[in-house]
Amino acid sequence: MKLKKLSYTLFALSSTVSLTMMLEPSSAMAASSLHKMQKSEIVLNGKVFSNQYKFVGGSPTTTYMPVYYVQHLINSALEITSTNDVWNGTTHTWSLTVTDKTPKIISKGNGAAITLNGTTIENAPIITDVDPSSGKETTFMPIWYVQQLLNQLLNLSSGTDKWNGGAATPTWTITTKATDNTESQSDMATQMWSVLNASSWDVNSHPSPSAVGVTPSSTDPVTAGDIATWLADWAAQAKGYNDHPYNDDSDVSYQPWSLKYEASQDAYTWAKINGLYQGTSVTNANSSITTSESAAVISNLKWWINGYKNLSGGWTQLHLPFYSNYENWQNVASGAFSQSQYDENMTDTTTYYDELEVKQSGSNVLVKLPNAQKSNVVWQVVDGTYTWGYSHGTSGAGFYGGDTLTVPTNGPGIGIRIASLNFDAQGAVIDYVGQEQNIDFSKPFSVENGQYPKSRE
Known part of the structure; x- marks a missing residue:
């Protein structure tokens, strides 16, 4: 993209040490700005990303x-x-790490270093x-240089990275994908x-x-x-189970769901482990x-919520x-x-x-067990009268899977256990009732x- 040198836009870098905090103003306060401020607009992929102040000044005069x-804009783009x-x-260095990108030198000179x-x-x-907006002193940098950086990383052209300083509301527009291809927050939340x-199994309320x-x-x-984050917020109010001792209803206690008891306490990592972003x-x-990806996310959400x-x-x-793992977390x-x-352990x-895949076959159910040997994870399948696989308390490698079991369904159902030998055979024991x-x-x-099927109580 070719830009006239005198028409480039400038924007601020914060003077703090971290670029999570790169754009956060310093604690120094000033009575007023030294330049005349005007509202401007940043548009990303056809949608207003933010409205911020800008000013014209410097030598040569620039915006x-x-x-x-705009930190979130940079990270999002x-x-x-x-x-x-x-x-x-301190060193006036802006450092970015972007995988699978080979740095190409744009220009060298005086001023803050931008490294890739x-x-x-x-x-x-x-x-x-x-x-x-903050009343605080902030460090500013020419947007022209950031445009060159984004153009290199995203292969943007003059039509997809534009600054219009002459508009009634000066606007910086960046288009990294089709403008109608990104799902909005409200549309995704509705889905x-x-x-x-629509879910009812083990859902105790349906908060809006x-x-x-x-x-x-x-x-x-x-x-x-x-x-x-939305899913975790919903689960904290909606999910849980009545925990009580086997064959004893005298000591029932409700155990709500919490991210604290999951495979990760970071919502994104937890959701990724549970396959929410597959496809x-x-x-x-x-x-x-994107709009097409939202369909995959919703399909994965149904799989997770329904359990199959x-x-x-x-x-x-x-x-x-999708249960509260309170009892497991007691470890x-x-x-x-x-x-x-x-x-x-929870991730494995x-x-x-x-x-895990299953299939009804006449009076049997076929259980296709993944091979978990590389993680030292073993399986056990029970039909009510007979047990296949690892037996707790025995020595040896156990049954790592990688095979399809034929399990009779003439009993009360089947139970499937997965356990890590790295962590004292801790894992999950899931029962399914047969009719x-x-x-x-x-x-x-x-x-x-502690949640047992009624047929076993």
């Missing part, structure tokens, strides 16, 4: 805009996180002024709650988005992190979800039930495992269980968490 408010986007206010994957690709002048409200603090925008694109191009929490999905040939792929509370060990348990030789895989019971 400035505070970068504190590049689909990177703040840990890969760091500003050092450790290589300085250009130097930019910096200026300090007060941002009216999600349609699934959540606003009831769990979700206020989706009708213009902002939805990200993978948004979806995961999408999502790489991190900041990844925007139908495959071709009569096979059904199971999912580790951390008691000091038996560290939180990181617990997370590793979830990952392998979600690869007239048919197993109901839509109602899984989390036995290790």
Whole structure:
């Protein structure tokens, strides 16, 4: 893209040390700005991303805009996180780490260094002024240099990265994908709650988005992190189970769902482990979800919430039930495992269980067990009278899977256990009730968490 040198736009980099904090103003206060401020607009993929102040000044005269408010724009456009986007206010160096990108030098000179994957690709002048939005002193940088950076990383052309300083509201427009191809927050929330409200198994209430603090925008694109956070907020109010001792209803206690008891305490990582983004191009929490990808996310959400999905040939792929894992987490509370060990165990348990496939075959059910040997994870399948696989308390490798078992369904149902030999055979015990030789895989019971099927009580 060719731009006239005197017409480039400037925007702010913060003077703080971290570019998560790169755009955060310093603590220094000023009575007023040194330049005349005017509102401007940033548009990303056809939607207003933010409205910020800009001013015209410097020598040669140029337009400035505070970068504190466009940090999320940069991270969203590049689909990177703040840990890969760091500003050092002492050395005046802006460092970006973007995988699979080879640095190409744009220009060298005086000013703050902009580095990509450790290589300085250009130097930019910096200026300090007060941002009216915060009332704090902030460091500014020419947007022209950032345009060159984005153009290199995203292969943008003059038609997809434009600054219109002569408009009534000066506007910077960036288009990284088809403008009608990004799902909005409100559309995604509507689709999600349609699934959540339709679910009844082990759902104790159906809170609305606003009831769990979700206020989706009708213009902002939805990200993978948004979806995961909303789901966790919903589950904290909607999910849980009545925990009571086997064959004893005298000591029933409700155990609500909490991210604290999951395979990760980070909502995005937890959702990724549970397969919510399978079939999408999502790489991190900041990844925007396209319209076509939203369909894949909703399909994965149904699989997770329902505990199963139908495959071709009569096979059904199971999912580790969406329960509160309070009882499992007591291993951390008691000091038996560290939180990181617990997370590793839960990650292995979830990952392998979600690869499990079953199929009704006459009076039997075929159970196709994934091979979990590389993680030292074993399986056990019980039909009420006979047990296949690992037996707790025995020595040896156990049954790692990689085979299809034929299990009779003439009993009360089947139980499937997955356990890690790295962590004292801890894992998951899931029961499915059988009726007239048919197993109901839509109602899984989390036995290790104290939730037993009524037929066994």
